[in-house]
Amino acid sequence: MKKLKRLFQIKTKTEVFLITYALGLGAVERGLIYMQQYPGNIGKVFFCLCTGSVFLASAKMLEAVEYHQLLGVD
Template sequence: MLRKLGRLFVIKNRLEAFLIIYALALGSSARGMVYLHDYPGFGGKLLFLATTGAVFLAGAKILDCIKLEKEVAELRGLRSQTAPGD
């Protein structure tokens, strides 16, 4: 049962990744707006930029990991198809 629950939190394809990145971007822009309100001027703008920049970094990492997991799965599939004596 825990394994089924755990599978809900695994990103399986690029569409799911983009949806998660979109949700992260919405949250970071909302947080950035709070920073602009609390810290008017240049400091607030820098904090806003930092929150949105973090989403870019996280999104790139998520997409890279999905690509890597796909390549590893393909290699494992190829390895299991070949016989050890070949």
């Protein structure tokens, strides 16, 4: 059960960067779809919102990993 639980835990910054990369790819793909569906400025705004949310999530994950490493939490 511990091995299964470990699959869903993010323990290192490297894991955060890999997850961020995957989220970024999905966000760009979704943003491009929005740009096709909504031509003009609103499509560009939706694209920026999609990619911007990845930056916010990444920053929070990095903070959490640093905090857990600082406190020595498993």
